[in-house]
Amino acid sequence: xxxxxxxxxxxxxxxxxxxxxxxxxxxxxxxxxxxxxxxxxxxxxxxxxxxxxxxxxxxxxxxxxxxxxxxxxxxxxxxxxxxxxxxxxxxxxxxxxxxxxxxxxxxxxxxxxxxxxxxxxxxxxxxxxxxxxxxxxxxxxxxxxxxxxxxxxxxxxxxxxxxxxxxxxxxxxxxxxxxxxxxxxxxxxxxxxxxxxxxxxxxxxxxxxxxxxxxxxxxxxxxxxxxxxxxxxxxxxxxxxxxxxxxxxxxxxxxxxxxxxxxxxxxxxxxxxxxxxxxxxxxxxxxxxxxxxxxxxxxxxxxxxxxxxxxxxx
Amino acid sequence: xxxxxxxxxxxxxxxxxxxxxxxxxxxxxxxxxxxxxxxxxxxxxxxxxxxxxxxxxxxxxxxxxxxxxxxxxxxxxxxxxxxxxxxxxxxxxxxxxxxxxxxxxxxxxxxxxxxxxxxxxxxxxxxxxxxxxxxxxxxxxxxxxxxxxxxxxxxxxxxxxxxxxxxxxxxxxxxxxxxxxxxxxxxxxxxxxxxxxxxxxxxxxxxxxxxxxxxxxxxxxxxxxxxxxxxxxxxxxxxxxxxxxxxxxxxxxxxxxxxxxxxxxxxxxxxxxxxxxxxxxxxxxxxxxxxxxxxxxxxxxxxxxxxxxxxxxxxxxxxxxxxxxxxxxxxxxxxxxxxxxxxxxxxxxxxxxxxxxxxxxxxxxxxxxxxxxxxxxxxxxxxxxxxxxxxxxxxxxxxxxxxxxxxxxxxxxxxxxxxxxxxxxxxxxxxxxx
Numbered sequence: 001x002x003x004x005x006x007x008x009x010x011x012x013x014x015x016x017x018x019x020x021x022x023x024x025x026x027x028x029x030x031x032x033x034x035x036x037x038x039x040x041x042x043x044x045x046x047x048x049x050x051x052x053x054x055x056x057x058x059x060x061x062x063x064x065x066x067x068x069x070x071x072x073x074x075x076x077x078x079x080x081x082x083x084x085x086x087x088x089x090x091x092x093x094x095x096x097x098x099x100x101x102x103x104x105x106x107x108x109x110x111x112x113x114x115x116x117x118x119x120x121x122x123x124x125x126x127x128x129x130x131x132x133x134x135x136x137x138x139x140x141x142x143x144x145x146x147x148x149x150x151x152x153x154x155x156x157x158x159x160x161x162x163x164x165x166x167x168x169x170x171x172x173x174x175x176x177x178x179x180x181x182x183x184x185x186x187x188x189x190x191x192x193x194x195x196x197x198x199x200x201x202x203x204x205x206x207x208x209x210x211x212x213x214x215x216x217x218x219x220x221x222x223x224x225x226x227x228x229x230x231x232x233x234x235x236x237x238x239x240x241x242x243x244x245x246x247x248x249x250x251x252x253x254x255x256x257x258x259x260x261x262x263x264x265x266x267x268x269x270x271x272x273x274x275x276x277x278x279x280x281x282x283x284x285x286x287x288x289x290x291x292x293x294x295x296x297x298x299x300x301x302x303x304x305x306x307x308x309x310x311x312x313x314x
Numbered sequence: 315x316x317x318x319x320x321x322x323x324x325x326x327x328x329x330x331x332x333x334x335x336x337x338x339x340x341x342x343x344x345x346x347x348x349x350x351x352x353x354x355x356x357x358x359x360x361x362x363x364x365x366x367x368x369x370x371x372x373x374x375x376x377x378x379x380x381x382x383x384x385x386x387x388x389x390x391x392x393x394x395x396x397x398x399x400x401x402x403x404x405x406x407x408x409x410x411x412x413x414x415x416x417x418x419x420x421x422x423x424x425x426x427x428x429x430x431x432x433x434x435x436x437x438x439x440x441x442x443x444x445x446x447x448x449x450x451x452x453x454x455x456x457x458x459x460x461x462x463x464x465x466x467x468x469x470x471x472x473x474x475x476x477x478x479x480x481x482x483x484x485x486x487x488x489x490x491x492x493x494x495x496x497x498x499x500x501x502x503x504x505x506x507x508x509x510x511x512x513x514x515x516x517x518x519x520x521x522x523x524x525x526x527x528x529x530x531x532x533x534x535x536x537x538x539x540x541x542x543x544x545x546x547x548x549x550x551x552x553x554x555x556x557x558x559x560x561x562x563x564x565x566x567x568x569x570x571x572x573x574x575x576x577x578x579x580x581x582x583x584x585x586x587x588x589x590x591x592x593x594x595x596x597x598x599x600x601x602x603x604x605x606x607x608x609x610x611x612x613x614x615x616x617x618x619x620x621x622x623x624x625x626x627x628x629x630x631x632x633x634x635x636x637x638x639x640x641x642x643x644x645x646x647x648x649x650x651x652x653x654x655x656x657x658x659x660x661x662x663x664x665x666x667x668x669x670x671x672x673x674x675x676x677x678x679x680x681x682x683x684x685x686x687x688x689x690x691x692x693x694x695x696x697x698x699x700x701x702x703x704x705x706x707x708x709x710x711x712x713x714x715x716x717x718x719x720x721x722x723x724x725x726x727x728x729x730x731x732x733x734x735x736x737x738x739x740x741x742x743x744x745x746x747x748x
Contacts, residue, residue, distance in 0.1 A: 111642065196517070
């Protein structure tokens, strides 16, 4: 199939076919990454701007590497804050950059909907690299790829997302992506961090961690934003760890093989026991590797690429 | 351009063949109407041939008391780039309003007689009457009462800290007690600010999916409940601005049944749109109170129908385009409403049978006039005449670029509405849309 989208703004509304195409394409690029010279000329002559309004190390590096591996010209624009904290408006920033003739914009922004807004300001393709508490679609895709690598199919898999669901863009992209691929999703966390309307997503909801462990094949453990404590959303890190921290002891109690994902960066000893993050249960480093391949696939498909068959023919 | 300057003075006008809507009698009848030297002279059967003056054959157009919008923001003084009394009056004329009540959250706020006098003066030569609402507390800070006596004398018709509720129940209590001295209502913007902190839209299914911080319905209801208790305790008059939740309607319905002196208003957007309008992150769907669920919209309709909701007011909130063309969370709250209100009322309420035409007009004339004790909003022979004339059947397409308001922030651009203003008569002058 052809990839018909111009932008990647969210996984909500994506079809299984679209996601499979991205993941299959990513598998081809993953092979490229193992070559002695891990680089293809696919996006030669294309210009990509990485527009980061929120600090991010791994996502930015992952996108930059993906662009370089595809031979695109890429430039970085990093600004702390946004029109939320005055200064130049996002619209002006975007239009200035567009005047420099660019093909694609990768945007990370603290405001939900900022990538949607950008599509109304510029002609370039927009890739959402995380917008506020809305979505982080490439993270969702790399999580899907990592699980598909291990389980061959996502159909029928039970994935529990653990932690601060309410404020997590990773959670939203995972929910939509996993459900599109036929996996079952559960949410688990303290009631203050689960949206009141979460049942609308058609997921299971577990308030107690042990119930989620009982149910799940896969745990996607979210990073706890430590500043949420100040808003009264949970009483202390200690209590959070006691109730929702993933430990080897708890896993062994439920006597089931589980796989652990974490979008990073990890608060070791808070949402997950330090040793466990590096254990045989963890696919955390596979996620990082797959991140580059998935982002290469997205850049390639949005620039008009046809998918893995064409790539193999090259 | 000053639209008021395009009005013409006539000593005598005969409006032939009007469909006269009387919001007191809740009637509509074919009549001829004569105004003379600014006063309503006669409603009946008048032969044009014998009439010495200007004759306008309305051919069945609706004639009613001039519409009153008891909740607008005219941005003057302070943000004259967004709206002025003059440009706001132009927008009011286009929308069929002959009276507007600007809220005091300007810069400086209307917390001193000088500001109220300034607003009255700015409105003096315009075709539209300006009835300012003054702040309850100095600087709208919720701490000390304003000099309500002097403000009322200067022309303030009500008091409100709109944009915020009166900060504490204690100050609200004192304000409501003190306001009894002048028989003026306290108008409350009901929002528990701690519950809406950082919020950008209604907290519900849509905010959850969009990842936008939410403003729960209980934030409104908690303050409505507080204010009703204070109104009962002080036996004073309370008017709740722009209600938006089913729970708020129910609280007010029960309070009215208990005989508490509470009235309320709804905006056209709150009986028309739901939070689904935010799906595209359109900042013209961002207002406070936010657009709510479909069941809340149904409750607005039910409240309008059973009389729980007394008034339709726009909360006309002009914003500069550069302030709205930003990320949703960064955009200010509010939309313009003066030029689309009548069309939305006729299309969404009258055409659908929710309200009869006289009932709908009453909520924009007689009812707000009664709350604010204005000598307006009725068809009284001998009294000064403010009249609105419109074509209830005409269909038109909303074009924000044709707005007389300085601001264009509307979610209704491109909508087809039924009911178009033909002209207004006020202060002895006649203005007709060209």
